[in-house]
Amino acid sequence: MIQVLRTVKYEAERVKGFGREIMSVPGCEQLASCIQCGTCSGTCPLSVYMAHSPRQIMALVRADFKDEVLQSNSIWLCASCYACTVECPREIRITDIMYALKLRAIREGAYPKRFPIPILAKEFSRMVRRKGRITETLLVMRLFLKANWRAVFGAWRQGIGLVRTGRFVMRHERIERRAELEKMLSSVEADDARAAAKEVQ
Amino acid sequence: MKYAYFPGCSLKGLGRAYEESLLPVMAKLGVEMVELDDWNCCGATAYMSIDEKQACALAARNLAIAEKTGPYDLITPCSACYLVLNKMKHYLRDSPEIRSVVQRSLEGAGLRYSGGTPVRHPLDILVNDVGLDVIKEKVVRPLTGLKVAPYYGCQLVRPYATFDDAWNPTTMDRLLATLGAEVLPFPLKTKCCGASLTGTLPKVGLRLTYILLREAARRGADVIATTCPLCHFNLDAYHDQVERRWGPVPVPTVYFTQLMGLAFGLPARQLGLHRNFVPMKPLPAAHAPA
Numbered sequence: 001m002i003q004v005l006r007t008v009k010y011e012a013e014r015v016k017g018f019g020r021e022i023m024s025v026p027g028c029e030q031l032a033s034c035i036q037c038g039t040c041s042g043t044c045p046l047s048v049y050m051a052h053s054p055r056q057i058m059a060l061v062r063a064d065f066k067d068e069v070l071q072s073n074s075i076w077l078c079a080s081c082y083a084c085t086v087e088c089p090r091e092i093r094i095t096d097i098m099y100a101l102k103l104r105a106i107r108e109g110a111y112p113k114r115f116p117i118p119i120l121a122k123e124f125s126r127m128v129r130r131k132g133r134i135t136e137t138l139l140v141m142r143l144f145l146k147a148n149w150r151a152v153f154g155a156w157r158q159g160i161g162l163v164r165t166g167r168f169v170m171r172h173e174r175i176e177r178r179a180e181l182e183k184m185l186s187s188v189e190a191d192d193a194r195a196a197a198k199e200v201q
Numbered sequence: 202m203k204y205a206y207f208p209g210c211s212l213k214g215l216g217r218a219y220e221e222s223l224l225p226v227m228a229k230l231g232v233e234m235v236e237l238d239d240w241n242c243c244g245a246t247a248y249m250s251i252d253e254k255q256a257c258a259l260a261a262r263n264l265a266i267a268e269k270t271g272p273y274d275l276i277t278p279c280s281a282c283y284l285v286l287n288k289m290k291h292y293l294r295d296s297p298e299i300r301s302v303v304q305r306s307l308e309g310a311g312l313r314y315s316g317g318t319p320v321r322h323p324l325d326i327l328v329n330d331v332g333l334d335v336i337k338e339k340v341v342r343p344l345t346g347l348k349v350a351p352y353y354g355c356q357l358v359r360p361y362a363t364f365d366d367a368w369n370p371t372t373m374d375r376l377l378a379t380l381g382a383e384v385l386p387f388p389l390k391t392k393c394c395g396a397s398l399t400g401t402l403p404k405v406g407l408r409l410t411y412i413l414l415r416e417a418a419r420r421g422a423d424v425i426a427t428t429c430p431l432c433h434f435n436l437d438a439y440h441d442q443v444e445r446r447w448g449p450v451p452v453p454t455v456y457f458t459q460l461m462g463l464a465f466g467l468p469a470r471q472l473g474l475h476r477n478f479v480p481m482k483p484l485p486a487a488h489a490p491a
Contacts, residue, residue, distance in 0.1 A: 026253070026296040045393045049405055077405065080246045081355035081393035082284075086367045102250035116401040124247035128259065132241040134210040140400060147401075154403075158438055162215070165476040169214050176239045180310045184262060187306035188254045 015066035022061050022104075027096040034058045040084035040094050050074040054084055054094055061097065070110040075101045076117040116147040129185060132175030137168050202330065205273040205318070206234035207263060209282040209430075210242050215438075216279070216430025218473025222458040223278055223323060225472070229339055229465050230331050234276055237266050243282040244289075246396070253292075254302050260289035261303045264320075265312035274319045276326060278458075280356040280429035286320040287361035322357060323458070324372045324428060325364040333379045341466040343381030347484065349460070350387040350422040350452070351377060352413065354432040358391055367391070373457055377426060380464040385420050389413055394432045399439050410435045411443045414450035424481055425454040440479045453479040 023031050041053035052060065052074045060069045069075070075098050084094040102121070105111050111118045123142045127134055144152050162168040175181065212220040227234055240263050242248075248256040264286065267275045277283040293300050294316060307314055327336065351373045359367045368391055374384045394413060398406030414436060417425050427433045436454035444450060455477065462472040463484060474481060 026292060026299055045409060046398075046405065077398070077402075079393050079396040079398055079409075081396070082359035083355065083393070086359045096249075099249040099253070103253070106250060117397075118250075120397060120401055121247040121250045124245070125251040125255075128242045128244065128248065132239075134214075134242050134245075136211065136214045143400070157441065161438065161478050165478065167215050167217060167476060173210060173213055175241050177310075181241055181259075181262065183309050184258050184306040185255050187309050188252070188258050188302055191302045191305065192252075192254065 009063075009065065013068065014064040016064055018064045018066040018069075019062045022097060022100050025096075025100045027093050028100050030090060030092040031058060031062060031097060033090045034062065034092055035090060037089060039087050039089060040092075043083040043087045044078075045081065045083065046077040046079060049077050054078075054098075057101075058092070058094070058097070061101070067110070069101060070105040070108065075105060076111070076115070078102075114147050116143060119143060119147045129182065130178075131172050132178050132181050133173040135169050135171075135173045137162065137170070138172065202231060203233040203235065203271075203273055204276045204321075204326065205267045205270045206236045206276045207240055207243075207267070207282060207286070207320075208236065209277070209279040211279050211281075211430035215434050218476040219278060219430055219433070219456045219458065221471070221473035221476075222456055222462045225467055226458050226461045226465060227323070229467075230327075230335065232326070232331065235270055235273070237263060237270060237275075240266060243279075243285040245281045245285060254299055256285075257289050257292050257299050257303050258306050260286050261293060261307060261314045262310070262312065264290070264316075264318055265307055265314045267318045268313070268315060272317075274321050274326070276323055277320050278323050278428075279431075280322075280354055281431065283320060283322050284356040284359075284361060290316060290320065291361065322362070322364070322428070324357075324376065325362075328372050328376055329364060333375060336376070336461075337379050340380055340464045342464055342484065344377070344460060344464050344484070345381045345383075347382045347460075348385055348421055348423045349377050349382045350385050350417040350420060350425045351390055351457075352387065352394075352417075352425050352427050352432060352436075352454075353390050354427065354429045355391055355393050357428050373426060373428065376457065377460065380460060382460065385417075385422055387417065387420065387422075389416050394429075394435045396431060396435075399435050403442070406435070407439060407443055407446060410439055411447050411450065414440070414443060414452055415447070417452045418450045422452050424460075425452055426457045426460055427454055428457055437478050453477060453481040455481050 038055045041047045041055045078098040244256040244259040358370045365372045377384045395406035395409035459472045
């Protein structure tokens with residue numbers, strides 16, 4: 001049987017400037033020199049699950065296919081093992097490009113509702129900002145609450161095991177100088193806002 | 202020998218057995234560790250996908266506190282903390298934009314970052330500063346006959362580590378051999394354990410964990426030695442879920458520091474070995490000193 005095996009990309013699906021935007025992120029500059037060799041896809045332990053292999057993601061980013069990239073499951077499957085980054089013959093920091101893409105997908109809400117990975121990142125950063133430290137058991141409970149409360153039932157055995165081994169921490173770990181940390185993070189935010197305003201002018 | 206010490210959140214939580222074993226082992230070797238005052242979370246992998254500059258600021262606060270502590274190298278036992286702190290040093294060095302934003306934020310907190318503190322893993326310190334000969338002298342209960350699969354995980358050796366190879370590191374192999382253990386060839390020693398995917402996408406994450414456990418079982422390992430709290434959690438606390446899906450993979454996982462402690466004759470409980478889900482068999486009496 002003959003059927004269509006490849007879809008054709010259209011000019012209209014491109015968001016001009018997206019590739020350039022990603023390549024301007026510190027650490028992502030080398031993307032321009034990608035030779036599409038596929039070493040990243042070959043070395044990636046998660047690529048078998050990915051809708052687009054890392055090599056395809058690199059090509060799509062460079063060609064401005066913003067929506068396709070930000071909605072791809074590939075960026076969330078990246079577990080930051082840095083195998084691709086170490087192997088890339090063009091020294092492209094693929095893991096860091098994945099971070100830049102995750103960041104934009106979160107800011108633009110371009111991920112499936114209740115998808116646990118971006119929710120974990122958001123809850124993680126919220127806890128760090130409020131407490132200065134992470135209490136893992138409380139973070140996981142927040143994740144369940146926000147992403148899939150039914151998952152609690154699947155995890156009861158593990159929860160009991162953690163209690164038994166004295167690792168189930170219910171009290172928040174936190175730093176003393178939380179105000180100092182908050183001031184620092186606000187200062188970074190304010191600088192970013194100023195820079196963004198300047199760019200608009 | 203004196204060092205600054207950044208434990209990281211995990212060593213106070215799920216990975217507390219790592220700290221419980223690291224501290225007495227280092228003390229036994231005469232390594233003094235000063236915990237950073239009021240350290241904060243390194244940002245791990247998650248914060249980078251929220252905000253790059255804030256992630257740098259988080260790391261920079263710790264590094265600035267380390268500089269204030271004194272002219273010591275910083276011991277960072279968790280692989281994620283080790284990677285992130287080293288990575289942010291690169292960012293702060295390479296990007297003038299990030300450096301100026303982060304320095305401004307530090308000034309407000311009365312801190313300063315100069316980039317002078319080396320961030321190092323205990324494996325590096327043990328083998329390259331303390332030395333295997335000194336470690337050997339402390340061994341009172343050699344791990345003779347114990348077959349160990351050395352598992353380094355990913356973030357310890359990639360991409361910022363300078364003390365060992367990115368694919369075939371051998372520091373821990375040599376350390377374990379010094380303790381008398383039989384170190385197995387373990388080709389998956391730097392393959393990803395699944396990281397937080399075990400919790401967020403179990404189908405995917407657990408498979409990566411399973412691949413490691415299966416390989417260790419196949420090679421006849423008595424135990425897997427790990428260097429990272431997240432690797433340990435995946436291989437140990439998800440062990441029953443892996444077995445329910447794929448069948449028996451009867452290998453426990455412990456921290457390399459716990460094996461050191463056993464070889465130094467410290468009691469298992471003091472090393473946090475009772476915190477394992479999958480318990481390690483006690484060393485045969487034959488291994489005890491006569």
